[in-house]
């Protein structure tokens with residue numbers, strides 16, 4: 001069972017008390033953005049095999065959003081921090097690097113997903129006709 005500590009109220013909540021919110025630290029675009037940038041913001045998400053930064057809501061508790069760094073393979077939680085934090089805290093990145101040095105280099109596919117999100121043109125658009 002996945003247990004995350006809410007940084008807003010300090011309660012260690014299991015996943016039945018939480019609501020997932022997808023990838024954290026998405027780059028938002030203004031009205032002058034290209035359609036590809038806007039499409040990427042709306043629909044394209046990273047789904048790494050390894051360390052991932054995610055948004056979670058403590059829906060059955062304080063109701064506030066927060067971010068968590070977790071391994072998608074082992075469910076190991078590296079830490080949580082408030083949703084108002086623009087980037088993962090340095091101490092959290094250092095903790096991840098100490099436990100999973102390969103995660104920061106992407107050599108094993110277990111890459112750390114940091115802002116900005118991948119460019120929209122890195123994803124296949126489907127078969128061309």
Ligand SMILES: [Zn+2]
Pocket residue numbers: 006007008009010011058061062063064
């Ligand atoms: Zn909470």
